[in-house]
Amino acid sequence: MSTDQSSTEQFFADLLENQPVMYGPDPEINAEYRLRPRTEREEQALAAITDPTDLSVGLSRIEAVLQSSIEMMQQISASAAAKWGDLIIGIYTKEGDFAVATSSGVNMFSATTSSVPKFIARYWANEPTVGIAEGDVFYHNDANYGGTHNPDHTLLLPLFWQGEHVAWIGAIIHEGENGAAIDPGGFSVRATTKYGEGIRIPPMKIGENYIVRRDVVNLFQNQVRDPMLWLTDIRSKLASARTVERRLHDFMTERSPELLIASMRSVLETTEAEVRRRIAAWPDGVYRAAHFCDCTLMEERLFKLNVEMEKRGDRLTFRTSGSSPAIDRALNAQAHFTRAMVGNLFMNFLYGDLPRTAGFIAALDFELEPGSILTADNEQPTSLSLLTMFALNSALHQVVTKALYAVPGTAKPMAPWYPQVPTLQYGGLTQHLQVNANVSTEMNAQGGGALSDRDGEPAAGPIFAPVSDWGEMELREAELPLLGLWRRIPADNHGFGRFRGGPSIEWAYMLYGSQMFGFGLTSMGGRFPANGGMFGGYGGSCTPLTKIRPTGGVDAVRQWLADGGKGLTFEASSMVRDQPIPGEYVVTNPMEPADPRVEGDIWIQRVGGGGGYGDPLERDPEAAMLDLRRGLISPEVARQVYRLVWDAERMEVDVEATEAARAEERKARLTRGRGYDEFVTSWRADTPPEHLGYLGSWDWDGAGSGEE
Known part of the structure; x- marks a missing residue:
């Protein structure tokens, strides 16, 4: 047998016997x-x-x-x-x-x-x-x-x-x-x-x-x-x-x-x-x-x-x-x-x-x-596996906090951090005639969960990279066909509690300077909160996407702003309520593919806040009053959640009246309350509601047993 023939046979033997078609994941x-x-x-x-x-x-x-x-x-x-x-x-x-x-x-x-x-x-x-x-x-x-x-x-x-x-x-x-x-x-x-x-x-x-x-x-x-x-x-x-x-x-x-x-x-x-x-x-x-x-x-x-x-x-x-x-x-x-x-x-x-x-x-x-x-x-x-993983963090945070509750030491019990990435995804032709596709970094402004002894960190960082930054709006405007209308911390954008979660921002961008550009958003939590609270604390608020398509497009917005922007409140809910510029207003789930948009379209989105820790009725009245003065909570939340009583002219808390209001609410809770077994019997269902399209177990074995 010739050397060439031997080499050829060895090649095919290796090909058939020793080498896979491809080396896939192991x-x-x-x-x-x-x-x-x-x-x-x-x-x-x-x-x-x-x-x-x-x-x-x-x-x-x-x-x-x-x-x-x-x-x-x-x-x-x-x-x-x-x-x-x-x-x-x-x-x-x-x-x-x-x-x-x-x-x-x-x-x-x-x-x-x-x-x-x-x-x-x-x-x-x-x-x-x-x-x-x-x-x-x-x-x-x-x-x-x-x-x-x-x-x-x-x-x-x-x-x-x-x-x-x-x-x-x-x-x-x-x-x-x-x-x-x-x-x-x-x-x-x-x-x-x-x-x-x-x-x-x-x-x-x-x-x-x-x-x-x-x-x-x-x-x-x-x-x-x-x-x-x-x-x-x-x-x-x-x-x-x-x-x-x-x-x-x-x-x-x-x-x-x-x-x-x-x-x-x-x-x-x-x-x-x-x-x-x-x-x-x-x-x-x-x-x-x-x-x-x-x-x-x-x-x-x-x-x-x-x-x-x-x-x-x-x-x-x-x-x-x-x-x-x-x-x-x-x-x-x-x-x-x-x-x-x-x-x-x-x-x-x-x-x-x-x-x-x-x-x-x-x-x-x-x-x-x-x-x-x-x-x-x-x-x-799996390209958006991070959304599921970050949501998993909320459940992980809760089980670990339950275990740590009785353990003094380096790690302190903490309510869940905000876990989603409601940040602008974009692509298309910029105002500089360059093709561009990427994501913005407002997601890095996630609010921190409240701890067992203090409030959560405001707009602190994402759960995957706490040492990070969310960048400058002016840089976005220089690089991309965007006009930043606002980026601020709005009221009630966190979990309430004895210690509140860290609040986070709301951002608003308008497509400006390109007719060939797409906006997108990939996040969850528009209808069901993305994180919970701990030991009586509230979860963070829902964070739906608000979209405005002004009648007359970008020219109408330019004229409106030139005339002083009458009715511009720098806050999504009041913009939707008052509709200061004529157009189409839509509030929807924050999950939108990055499709081409019309120049002048405005998108408003909140990055969520951290969960609250402990009963809001135990929050220090002066701390709650400070949150109200700073605009971190609305008067409605101050009254209904924290049972705060204050002098509206001087914006000072009435501590005695607040304690009386809280005592009254505690009595009302006892009146409304039911035993655990009674509550479960009236609340549980054998199957999930059909309209939810529910995915996951619906197992009630052991319900009401009190097992932890």
Whole structure:
């Protein structure tokens, strides 16, 4: 047999027997959330460190390097979201465990991306046409292989030291345009399969010797509406990752590669151990919460997110049985994102004093019901999984707060943070004749939940990136065909309680300067609140979208404003009530595809406030009066919810009259009240109301038993 014939037969044998048609997502890798066992190299590195103080020095040095580089990436990136905090830089062990990320940015990006370096190592390291070498550049955005959703793009560099592969560096940015066929701006409202969500990049090598292949980038750019955005941000991620690489090389030169490897392994293990130690102080028990969402993107339907948390010793188990099944909408999330969302709660809201590592998630146990909207398979659309995940945060916050109620310490019981992203999504031709598609960042003004001893933070930051900003309206107007009419904190935009939730903003934009531009909005909570309260506190208010199409279009608005804007109240409800400019006024669910709009169209939307904590009748009268004077609550809420009595001329509270009014209301409550079993008997139904289109369990087993 000739050499050529032998080679040909070997080629076809490999093709048929050893190589799959394609390398799809690896379910075994995606299911990992425990730390991988120590490698021999890690054992050697840990043994080489004789002074434990060196491990603290090593961790501090790594964190400083990462923090400096994320600030650089934030300045040089093009993505609107990245400019204000929707990004992260992290370092992973050679085995792929998420070792350390910056304290600012979106740490769950790093948490969900651990699958990607693991995939590369398993499938590409020994693949003759791929391989892993110093200077290689890998890229990825397909959430089925790891990550949150497709608009979040990851660039990975293998970190080498004198020919040895010792770690991975990851730079991740939310890109506001992902090439979806119908919906610009990265959020695919109308996608019913994963094939309608835009470009999907599996983990792949896009460059060597630190040079990104221009033809590969060109392929990516050819799929999207804003090619300059992609080119700029791939370069910004590469520059930032290389900065981390250079500074870690300096660190290894000054100290040793052993200290770097040992510091990563040590922080993973110590974080896991510390989280377990703190959990052990919680009271044993089973804690439950359910949250309901009011929209499945293309229709108003109520669906359920169910959480059960069981605490025994130092083990904390999260279960999700009874949640909505997966659906043919982009709200689905994979199980690795659900686990990362639980980790996000611990990293950002419970134990923010600990380093951001995979140790948080490894310390927890999960029993996630398969086939649900929280554990979708690889064929389901997922580009708006974040809406479901953020709504899940409300239920997670409630079960954890129940457990923490009796536990003094670092973490304080807190009502749920506001969890949605009611921010402008847009695309089209700008006033500068440039094609643009992206999202605005008003979503970063989410209101914080009230704590057990103080009010929530106003317009503080999103649950996924508390250290972020929501940007300047003037910059929006300079870059986009928008006129900002207002952005302010309105009355009653938070949960009421003994301690109130943090209020947030209402924004209003008008399309101005382009006849080829689309507005969209992707959020839930127009009819059912997006978050609840705790221990008698109210949930946040609903946040519907208000749309105004003035008769006469932009010319009519221009003339109205030139004449003084008579009746302009800078607040949606009074604008709808008084209709100061003739036109069509619509109040609807805040879920609108980014379709072309008419110049002069005005959109008004609220970013919600945090939930309240405790009975509003226990709120300090002077604090409630201050809220009234500042316009944070309306007179109606002051009277009916807080039972406040005040001098309307001097705007001073009458404490004695307020206490009398509250005492009267407490008596009225006792008159209205019913026993729990009586209430359940009169209120429960065997099936959900048909008009809700309800998705999720409707299980009443154990109802009325008093079990917690």
